[in-house]
Amino acid sequence: MNDQDRDLILALAAGQLSKADAEAASARIASDPELVAELMGQELAISSLSTVPAMALTASERDELRSNLIAQLNLAATPVAAAPAKRTMKWWQPVAGLAVAAAVVAAFVILPANLGSDDASDAALQPDPATAAVEEESFTSTDGAGGETGSPNEATTTAGAQSDAAAEEQNDFRADDVLAATEGSDTPAEAEDSLDTAQMRMAPLAPTRSSAIEACLERLSDELPSGDIITLGTKDVDGIETLFIGIKDETGIASVALIAPEACQILEIAR
Amino acid sequence: MTDRADLDIDLIDRYLAGDIDAFNELMEAHEDRVFSICYRMMQNREAALDATQDTFLTVFRKADRYKAQAAFSTWLYRVAVNTCYDHLRRQKRKRADPLPESHDPPDLAAGDLYDAVEVRPDIEEALANLSDDFRAAVVLVDLQGMSLDQASDTLEVPTGTVKSRLFRARKQLARNLGNLRPPQEHQNGDTGER
Numbered sequence: 001m002n003d004q005d006r007d008l009i010l011a012l013a014a015g016q017l018s019k020a021d022a023e024a025a026s027a028r029i030a031s032d033p034e035l036v037a038e039l040m041g042q043e044l045a046i047s048s049l050s051t052v053p054a055m056a057l058t059a060s061e062r063d064e065l066r067s068n069l070i071a072q073l074n075l076a077a078t079p080v081a082a083a084p085a086k087r088t089m090k091w092w093q094p095v096a097g098l099a100v101a102a103a104v105v106a107a108f109v110i111l112p113a114n115l116g117s118d119d120a121s122d123a124a125l126q127p128d129p130a131t132a133a134v135e136e137e138s139f140t141s142t143d144g145a146g147g148e149t150g151s152p153n154e155a156t157t158t159a160g161a162q163s164d165a166a167a168e169e170q171n172d173f174r175a176d177d178v179l180a181a182t183e184g185s186d187t188p189a190e191a192e193d194s195l196d197t198a199q200m201r202m203a204p205l206a207p208t209r210s211s212a213i214e215a216c217l218e219r220l221s222d223e224l225p226s227g228d229i230i231t232l233g234t235k236d237v238d239g240i241e242t243l244f245i246g247i248k249d250e251t252g253i254a255s256v257a258l259i260a261p262e263a264c265q266i267l268e269i270a271r
Numbered sequence: 272m273t274d275r276a277d278l279d280i281d282l283i284d285r286y287l288a289g290d291i292d293a294f295n296e297l298m299e300a301h302e303d304r305v306f307s308i309c310y311r312m313m314q315n316r317e318a319a320l321d322a323t324q325d326t327f328l329t330v331f332r333k334a335d336r337y338k339a340q341a342a343f344s345t346w347l348y349r350v351a352v353n354t355c356y357d358h359l360r361r362q363k364r365k366r367a368d369p370l371p372e373s374h375d376p377p378d379l380a381a382g383d384l385y386d387a388v389e390v391r392p393d394i395e396e397a398l399a400n401l402s403d404d405f406r407a408a409v410v411l412v413d414l415q416g417m418s419l420d421q422a423s424d425t426l427e428v429p430t431g432t433v434k435s436r437l438f439r440a441r442k443q444l445a446r447n448l449g450n451l452r453p454p455q456e457h458q459n460g461d462t463g464e465r
Contacts, residue, residue, distance in 0.1 A: 003431070006438050013441075038442065045441035048394050048448055049413040055307040061320060066298055068324055073331050075291055180332065223360070251336060265364060269357050271329060271350070 005035055013042035171235075173200050175258040175270035178232065178244050184252040188230050191246055191253060195232065202233025202244060209261070213243065216264040223266055225255045232256070242267060275300070279343035283334055298327070301344065304415065305351045311410040312355035314399050322358045326351040341424060348415075348425045352407050359403055397447035405440035412437055 005028075011017050012025045029035040057065065069075075181198035185191035195202065205213060217229060225247045232244040243261045246253035258268040279300070285293035305326055310319035329350050330337075337346055398406060411422040412433070419437075423430040 007434060010434055010438055041445035042438070042441045044448060045444040046413060048397075048444070049409065052394055052414060055310040055319075056303045057306050062302065065302065065320065065324055065327070066295070069298075069327055069331065070294075072328055075294060266360065267364070268361070271353055
């Protein structure tokens, strides 16, 4: 059977031919038992598929879908109840919190100590009670930095521990996070800057492994989006070493793939 | 462009300008169809919901890159199909991984409520047996009613490739349906290769 016969059968089975064309096609097909069988197969499949019901979301699925999207896209609140986003802490929040805590510590502890014990200076440096109250309030209410701690030193320790935890959480990123950070980057340096800005830490790929990785990427080329590849770095994900690569289109990096180089497998593709 | 396509372009512009109503209107217009495509591609409601969410997430995150050269819906359905391909690839990889020793056997009695209502076992099984590429062609053309050209744009393959995939997919479906049906029906309706 050639492509013309195939197209004829497709058109006839789909009812796309005029009456005259359909009669001519039927005559042509009737002359060849193989074509008759092919036509019957197509018609059976089409009629069976026509009984498959259309699918729709239930009301609760619809609400949940929109809530999740609103949360993950950081859209403004709407009448739909917002569900918690996948990652609730922005990368700059622990940094900003720590900076506030550090500034307060400097104001209360470091500066007086460095300025000595001259009475006049001490008097000048004594905080105005009202100002101290405001500062104390801002100190204890800084999310992610001081918390409800009683002293600046204690607060610094807590802030450090929390920011470590936050940094660890921040470093728990996947392909879609890396794409969000590097999308549109045109060069490896640009992508690296974007990752630095987003505080996504990766190890560079060891030059000794580049040929093995190249061979692996070649093997995976059919499954990867087409385009030039930028190697972004390696990182442990779920206990295995993974490689992040960016794939460019005309707008820069347009997709990011997460690859297990040892097994030469694609783990994720974010587009 | 159709009225729907023009409306979608306007909605995307409004969404990018921060209009939350535009987000809701776009969802209202397209969420069921995207879910339907994902359900038929994934063959599982939970997996389809995940794929639907990821599809819209990608589309809204990249909305500023949408160029109105193609209909928004074509771009959206293309993202949906690609997302399903990615999720299917991940599923296959997971299935290939060995199960942990403490893995409990599945509770066969606890069926999916939706599947119990909606599944027509012969067709569902025949669809599930198709390759992902063949299933995508059937889902878009036969189940979603797209033209061959629309399916070609959505799948980013030539129209001839869509025709070929569709023809071979239906042929395989017919053969599978014939094999899955009871003997008397088999004799009456078998159209397999003779």
